[in-house]
Amino acid sequence: MARVGVFICWCGSNIAKTVDVEKVAEAAAALPGVAYSTNYKYMCSEPGQNLVKQAIAEHKLSSIVVASCSPRLHEPTFRRCISEAGLNPFMLEMANIREHCSWVHDDNDAATKKAIDLVAMAVAKVAKNEPLSSQAIPITKKALVIGGGVSGIQTALDIADAGYKVTLVERTPSIGGRMAQYDKTFPTLDCAACILTPKMVDAASNPNIEILSYSEVENVSGFVGNFDVTIRKRARSVDMSKCTGCGACYEKCPKKVSSEFDCGLGQRKAIYVPFPQAVPNVPVIDREVCRWFAEGKCKVCEKICPTGAIDYSQEDEVITEQFGAIVAATGFDTWDPQEYGNLGYGKYPDVITSLQFERLFNASGPTDGKLLRPSDNQPPKNVVFISCIGSRDDEHGYPYCSKVCCMYNAKHALLLKEKVSDAQAYVFYMDIRANGKGYEEFVRRAMEKYGAVYLRGRVSRIIQEGDKLIVRGADTLAGKPVEIEADMVVLAAAMKPQPDAKEMARKLGISTDEYNWFSEAHPKLRPVEVLTAGVYLAGVCQYPKDIPDSVAQASGAASKVIGLFSKPNLESEPTVAEVNETTCAGCLLCKEICPFSAIEPKLLTDRAGNPVKTVASVNQGLCHGCGTCVAGCRSASVQLKGFKDDQLLAEVDALAFME
Amino acid sequence: MSMEQELREKAKELLSSGKVKVVIGYGEGSIPIKSTPIFVKTPEQADCLVLNPTCTNNLTVYLPQAVKSGPVAVVAKPCEVKNIVELVKENQIKREDVTVIAVSTPGILNDAALAEFDLLDVKKISWKADGVAVTTSQGDTVIPRDAAFQKKCLSCTAAQPAIADIKIGDWAERAPLQDKFADVEEYEKLSAEEKRAFWAGQFSKCIRCYACRQACPGCYCNECFVDKNGQIWASKDTGAESNWFFHMTRMMHTAGRCTGCGECERACPMGIPLSLMGKKMSLLVKELFGTQPGESMEDAPVFGCYQTNDPDPCPE
Numbered sequence: 001m002a003r004v005g006v007f008i009c010w011c012g013s014n015i016a017k018t019v020d021v022e023k024v025a026e027a028a029a030a031l032p033g034v035a036y037s038t039n040y041k042y043m044c045s046e047p048g049q050n051l052v053k054q055a056i057a058e059h060k061l062s063s064i065v066v067a068s069c070s071p072r073l074h075e076p077t078f079r080r081c082i083s084e085a086g087l088n089p090f091m092l093e094m095a096n097i098r099e100h101c102s103w104v105h106d107d108n109d110a111a112t113k114k115a116i117d118l119v120a121m122a123v124a125k126v127a128k129n130e131p132l133s134s135q136a137i138p139i140t141k142k143a144l145v146i147g148g149g150v151s152g153i154q155t156a157l158d159i160a161d162a163g164y165k166v167t168l169v170e171r172t173p174s175i176g177g178r179m180a181q182y183d184k185t186f187p188t189l190d191c192a193a194c195i196l197t198p199k200m201v202d203a204a205s206n207p208n209i210e211i212l213s214y215s216e217v218e219n220v221s222g223f224v225g226n227f228d229v230t231i232r233k234r235a236r237s238v239d240m241s242k243c244t245g246c247g248a249c250y251e252k253c254p255k256k257v258s259s260e261f262d263c264g265l266g267q268r269k270a271i272y273v274p275f276p277q278a279v280p281n282v283p284v285i286d287r288e289v290c291r292w293f294a295e296g297k298c299k300v301c302e303k304i305c306p307t308g309a310i311d312y313s314q315e316d317e318v319i320t321e322q323f324g325a326i327v328a329a330t331g332f333d334t335w336d337p338q339e340y341g342n343l344g345y346g347k348y349p350d351v352i353t354s355l356q357f358e359r360l361f362n363a364s365g366p367t368d369g370k371l372l373r374p375s376d377n378q379p380p381k382n383v384v385f386i387s388c389i390g391s392r393d394d395e396h397g398y399p400y401c402s403k404v405c406c407m408y409n410a411k412h413a414l415l416l417k418e419k420v421s422d423a424q425a426y427v428f429y430m431d432i433r434a435n436g437k438g439y440e441e442f443v444r445r446a447m448e449k450y451g452a453v454y455l456r457g458r459v460s461r462i463i464q465e466g467d468k469l470i471v472r473g474a475d476t477l478a479g480k481p482v483e484i485e486a487d488m489v490v491l492a493a494a495m496k497p498q499p500d501a502k503e504m505a506r507k508l509g510i511s512t513d514e515y516n517w518f519s520e521a522h523p524k525l526r527p528v529e530v531l532t533a534g535v536y537l538a539g540v541c542q543y544p545k546d547i548p549d550s551v552a553q554a555s556g557a558a559s560k561v562i563g564l565f566s567k568p569n570l571e572s573e574p575t576v577a578e579v580n581e582t583t584c585a586g587c588l589l590c591k592e593i594c595p596f597s598a599i600e601p602k603l604l605t606d607r608a609g610n611p612v613k614t615v616a617s618v619n620q621g622l623c624h625g626c627g628t629c630v631a632g633c634r635s636a637s638v639q640l641k642g643f644k645d646d647q648l649l650a651e652v653d654a655l656a657f658m659e
Numbered sequence: 660m661s662m663e664q665e666l667r668e669k670a671k672e673l674l675s676s677g678k679v680k681v682v683i684g685y686g687e688g689s690i691p692i693k694s695t696p697i698f699v700k701t702p703e704q705a706d707c708l709v710l711n712p713t714c715t716n717n718l719t720v721y722l723p724q725a726v727k728s729g730p731v732a733v734v735a736k737p738c739e740v741k742n743i744v745e746l747v748k749e750n751q752i753k754r755e756d757v758t759v760i761a762v763s764t765p766g767i768l769n770d771a772a773l774a775e776f777d778l779l780d781v782k783k784i785s786w787k788a789d790g791v792a793v794t795t796s797q798g799d800t801v802i803p804r805d806a807a808f809q810k811k812c813l814s815c816t817a818a819q820p821a822i823a824d825i826k827i828g829d830w831a832e833r834a835p836l837q838d839k840f841a842d843v844e845e846y847e848k849l850s851a852e853e854k855r856a857f858w859a860g861q862f863s864k865c866i867r868c869y870a871c872r873q874a875c876p877g878c879y880c881n882e883c884f885v886d887k888n889g890q891i892w893a894s895k896d897t898g899a900e901s902n903w904f905f906h907m908t909r910m911m912h913t914a915g916r917c918t919g920c921g922e923c924e925r926a927c928p929m930g931i932p933l934s935l936m937g938k939k940m941s942l943l944v945k946e947l948f949g950t951q952p953g954e955s956m957e958d959a960p961v962f963g964c965y966q967t968n969d970p971d972p973c974p975e
């Protein structure tokens with residue numbers, strides 16, 4: 001028979017003001033099974049906890065009810081407290097008489113009555129509680145980082161610095177991500193390559209980091225501490241161990257195609273590295289366009305390569321490895337402004353996106369850093385920048401703000417003036433959002449020192465007249481229409497999730513928001529974790545961010561991984577599902593519906609090893625204790641430890657049969 | 660060769676080749692108005708197999724137990740093949756352990772059709788082109804199809820079974836004589852209060868013998884929720900509320916799995932129209948998820964899969 005101790009907390013005046021705590025303690029003393037009952041001002045304080053510990057010893061209590069705040073807040077506190085007094089931490093129930101009672105009621109009598117009900121329920125339940133214990137699960141101390149942009153690189157470097165192994169998977173031929181495409185970065189205008197390239201090289205030379213470029217994650221199974229990940233290393237057609245990166249192959253390759261890295265403004269060869277500072281500096285053959293693969297003749301690269309590194313027969317390699325933690329850093333894509341038919345994107349060559357603009361003044365870009373407009377290779381004089389292309393637009397694009405466009409518009413306006421001294425920048429904006437360190441000052445600089453003209457309003461139409469683009473819009477502050485004769489128009493296209501974000505999220509057990517950005521576990525308090533333990537987020541894959549925020553989150557994710565790896569073992573949550581093998585019919589509906597793939601069939605055999613029947617079996621490491629299987633099982637053959645039917649029914653009965 | 664003859668031949672082949680250990684089929688009952696389930700274990704016994712309008716039991720209910728002692732063959736009518744599909748999908752039997760002898764019969768006799776006869780005087784019941792012939796000492800009487808057959812048979816299209824190893828009978832798709840959901844439509848004309856009163860009346864008759872559950876191939880649980888002792892959600896008494904609770908829960912448990920074989924209703928000694936409930940549920944599943952139990956080996960269980968486009972209508 002359980003000997004229950006009940007401890008009613010006043011929470012200062014938080015509870016005591018509305019609930020008659022003395023009366024609740026008195027009523028509790030009369031409940032079946034209760035051996036001791038008391039009240040105290042702050043149960044969670046040290047004297048409060050000591051009171052609990054003393055009572056356990058003095059009254060030989062076996063089970064404890066603390067009636068106080070939400071278990072979210074202090075369940076860990078009181079579990080620790082009673083285990084220090086020698087009880088199993090799961091012999092505790094909390095009755096939430098604060099959030100569920102005193103804070104939401106003002107009728108003292110009714111609130112007191114409700115508090116008594118809540119305590120009675122907890123007493124009924126705790127009497128049926130069983131001691132639970134967690135299991136130690138070993139951890140594979142190696143991390144997987146998916147996406148080799150600045151976020152992924154930073155995460156990998158930080159984890160590697162702490163002494164753990166990291167595999168960085170990047171699907172393009174080189175790491176670097178979007179940042180590698182930029183010339184300068186706001187708000188300090190450091191040269192992007194000067195700050196990014198060293199990090200890329202560090203990652204490549206760090207003995208703890210393995211970079212798998214031109215590779216993709218195919219499948220993820222397993223759970224925190226021990227994920228099994230299948231990675232497809234796509235055939236590069238170049239032997240990485242032989243290639244010295246001399247570049248002779250792509251010098252001579254006769255096949256040219258439009259360059260993805262230059263956003264279609266420049267060209268690359270069929271064998272290529274996306275940009276000169278690529279890491280690894282080993283080319284790949286694009287088999288879709290290579291003459292050898294398409295037409296069966298050419299092999300120029302093979303002839304020219306001094307080290308014999310070209311290998312047309314290479315095949316994709318699929319590897320499976322174990323990782324203890326996974327960081328998603330898959331970045332973003334940009335919205336296609338062709339959806340705005342009125343702006344002429346895709347129709348007029350000098351209407352370009354901001355990403356294309358980045359390539360136009362990048363020293364390693366298609367124009368070697370000279371700002372020349374695509375139509376006639378002349379430097380533009382009047383350039384119109386338009387914000388919020390697809391952002392903050394419920395109708396055509398996304399309702400959210402892409403967060404960085406205001407800033408790079410200012411950057412572009414400023415750099416324009418630096419490159420072409422007699423140029424004039426016009427920026428159409430809806431609001432200027434410059435809320436970062438040094439950001440407001442930066443925008444002011446673009447306006448005041450570099451003379452950028454900021455026009456609050458939308459552009460309604462762009463038409464080509466001769467070699468000019470006529471931009472018609474409204475200046476809503478002046479309250480009049482404006483028309484600008486521009487040489488070039490730059491559209492700040494919205495950031496949007498990668499096209500395969502949903503699929504990646506599914507593989508990793510990450511939930512997504514309505515746009516497919518990856519969802520964090522808690523918007524405020526757990527911004528780098530996701531609901532699947534052992535999976536973390538870094539960078540824009542979660543939501544639009546600039547580089548400082550991406551890098552900060554990347555380091556945050558790394559520290560979570562390091563924290564996980566610094567433990568000798570993982571402790572599993574003991575409140576997991578458990579199958580009653582006697583009654584289980586082995587229908588495996590539970591397996592179908594378990595959102596965490598925690599259930600597997602298990603064959604029961606007799607003593608001679610003959611099969612008797614198949615039943616469901618819960619992997620304690622994978623089970624999150626969500627209870628879905630419990631609801632699904634027709635014969636109630638699977639129960640959640642700590643929340644078993646008889647325990648919950650005892651609570652219901654306590655309430656139902658209360659006089 | 661008659662269907663019965665063909666069945667016996669096939670059963671002999673299966674047993675003598677050792678492909679199966681037992682053939683579950685129908686044999687003569689103690690009186691000719693009822694055939695009875697038999698377990699045929701030798702080729703010689705195969706001559707005891709019969710196939711006639713009184714072969715009513717759903718034999719698939721035996722499968723989960725039967726396969727434990729080796730591979731079996733089972734005689735299954737079109738609706739019952741669907742139960743086998745569900746049993747395979749629900750991991751109760753392995754596909755390779757059952758040889759499905761799918762028989763497309765013209766229809767099974769509805770007990771009420773014999774109301775006018777002296778049951779002890781019935782000598783033989785057999786299929787005729789336009790119905791069922793009842794042979795008595797007075798000679799043959801032919802009952803026309805719509806009076807002779809069970810409702811489920813009147814609405815049967817004998818569509819191609821999702822699985823079958825041996826097919827006997829005419830499997831050409833036929834026009835149903837009645838709409839499957841005709842009685843649901845009739846029932847839907849009642850107001851909510853009338854429906855409640857209707858079921859309250861029906862459930863008050865229930866004596867909780869659980870014959871319905873025992874006859875149901877879907878109710879294979881080792882321990883039914885109503886039999887639990889430790890965690891008691893459902894009371895075992897026969898009060899109106901607890902009967903209601905039992906039936907509603909069982910209905911939820913068979914949602915998306917009930918094939919409409921009608922065995923629960925046929926087994927019920929109190930004449931409770933359980934099939935009506937099953938059909939109503941079946942219609943809902945069809946409307947909401949576009950699937951029907953047992954019609955394909957691929958369809959995921961309605962309660963076991965989540966699709967982003969799942970309908971989520973607000974119940975009225």
Ligand SMILES: Cc1cc2nc3c(=O)[nH]c(=O)nc-3n(C[C@H](O)[C@H](O)[C@H](O)COP(=O)(O)OP(=O)(O)OC[C@H]3O[C@@H](n4cnc5c(N)ncnc54)[C@H](O)[C@@H]3O)c2cc1C
Pocket residue numbers: 146147148149150151152169170171172175176177178179182184185186187215216217329330331332334354355358404408411498500504538539540541545546547548550
């Ligand atoms: C035009 C423009 C200008 C900008 N200018 C600035 C600026 O000046 N200053 C600033 O602070 N911010 C700027 N930003 C924002 C900046 O680009 C981002 O903050 C930064 O790139 C985020 O880095 P990331 O690593 O999270 O994502 P990304 O840079 O997008 O990198 C993601 C990487 O993951 C890879 N990847 C994606 N999916 C997979 C997959 N399934 N498997 C393997 N690899 C995958 C991608 O190939 C890519 O290499 C600008 C943005 C734009 C659009």
Ligand code: SF4
Pocket residue numbers: 579583584585586587588589590591615616632633634635636637638
């Ligand atoms: S749902 Fe229930 S009966 Fe079916 S396998 Fe799972 S635990 Fe067993």
Ligand code: SF4
Pocket residue numbers: 576577593594595596597598599618622623624625626627628629630640
């Ligand atoms: S409690 Fe949830 S996570 Fe655990 S086995 Fe059941 S369905 Fe899966």
Ligand code: SF4
Pocket residue numbers: 871874875876877878913916917918919920921922923924934937
């Ligand atoms: S519920 Fe009734 S009709 Fe449905 S499958 Fe079971 S026995 Fe057959």
Ligand code: SF4
Pocket residue numbers: 634635872877878879880882883884885908909912913
């Ligand atoms: S009623 Fe439900 S619990 Fe009972 S045997 Fe049928 S499916 Fe199982």
Ligand code: SF4
Pocket residue numbers: 864865866867868869870871872923926927928929930931933
């Ligand atoms: S067979 Fe009829 S009486 Fe028996 S439990 Fe089922 S509904 Fe009730």
